Amino acid sequence: MTRRGIIFNIKRYAIHDGPGIRTTVFLKGCPLDCWWCHNPEGRNTDPECFGQDTGRDCLIGREVSVEAVFHEVCRDSVFYDQSGGGVTFSGGEPMMQIGFLEDVLTACRREGMHTALDTCGYAPTEDFARIAGLVDLFLYDIKLMDSDLHRKYTGVPNHLILENLHYLSGNGNRILARLPLIPEVTDTDENIAAVAEFMAQNKALREISLLPFNTLGRDKFRRFHLPDRMGTPRELSPERIERLTESFHQRGIAVGTGG
Template sequence: MGAYSGTVTASGVGSILDVKRFAIHDGPGVRTTVFLKGCPLRCAWCHNPESQETRPELLFWSERCIACGACVSACPNGAISVTASGAMPETDRARCTACGACVAACVPRARTMAGTKRTVGDLLAEIDRDVLFYDQSRGGVTLSGGEPLAQPGFAADLLRECRLRRVHTAVDTCGFADEEALVAVAEHTDLFLYDVKLLDDEKHRQWTGASNATILDNLRWLSSEGKRLWIRYPLIPGVNDSTRDLEDLGRFVARLPEVEALQVLPYHASGARKFVHLGRRYALPDVVPPGPEAILNAAAAIRAAASLPVTIGG
């Protein structure tokens, strides 16, 4: 797979998963985090799989379903069926157009829709409500996802408007984007929270679906441009926690001219259920979150090779 090519054309409308106010783990201070929908990678451990597709997606929460059948008749595409009396409905996702009719019909909220279209102006109105908190905490706005660089025109527009309001801007990215997209967004970004998942390209392809060559090139370019960078390493047992993986990361970071912080983000399984709600298979059902000792040892191995302070958690 080559570098994902987003559209840099300025766009006032974006595909948005969520907006989180008063976030404290997405950059400095108190922040509003805007989660954009759509990502070119397919990380096996993804915590937000409902953010991977740009289009809206239906989630089904079986634990809330009372098998009332209201969704069956609500669906204009005949995508929902019940095979036995009193059974929970089944959805043929190939026929689902994410119209939302079944969501509206489902009183217990067993059906929800991930993703909506929002304008830059609409988001700014929400952001403006918290300017006081940004000022007092030296916080700001973070674009996360999904992958903000997958909607570069929209992301650049929103970041530019934040900057005009003197609001600090951060972008949480996987770095898999073409040069045009990266340059367009970087122009309006004060800080990058940059995910590095694996230095071994073959393993990177295996676990994320893409090469890491463009990701590492983009990181080198941002660093050479003197951009503020916090590197984030998701620590996934059995995937990227070997001594070699950790030392490779440390040595790579040590060669970058500008890195402000290195954060280890220990694996947790919060995304596993969401894969099920989306009707998808979770690829890491047997992975157990790392314990405190494993996390500390990993941080120490990276620190020794990188000669940089390493913190745990975002």
């Protein structure tokens, strides 16, 4: 195990990144450029400095070995065992560092840890084939079913993402779809109905988590002096969330929120 990767955070005792108590490892780099990104400091592949004008050392991202990450996630093994938890790889987009990811997943799998991968799905299908057998649960983002809108709001079309979703579900992988509810972008009646219909056509996609708009990203945009393209989005009322949830229930799809 000699491969090295670049991470920008390790969060212990995470409870929204898969079942039980987990450690979430955030890998640098993402091929998307979502307007609402909640981790803009994770998009660039290399370590980078944010907020230089504060005079503090703000370098975000560090190079680590597979062993170092494995050692770190093993620290809380006892909690994983007690809670049915494990380790989650997130980002950025972890698939951007496929070799490193594969090696860490292999080490975790050898230890019998439950593994989850939080992915936007935009990576070569052959890369997903490399790690499909090492991941117990895919937390798989579905954002927009209209490919032109997908390109507008994330920088890339959605074909590859949907193809990979078909590949993984056909492969028998367990998938929890996740839909960020971005006001007036992803939460429109048209998009919600299209996502629900897409899932209804695939018997392996039976659960989705609706993720309320995370304002954390906007605070970071301000703090890091990045352009904020979201403006002032309206708040989603509980009644509206209830209605969106109903679109999935009607098609036999279980809905969770916030994780």
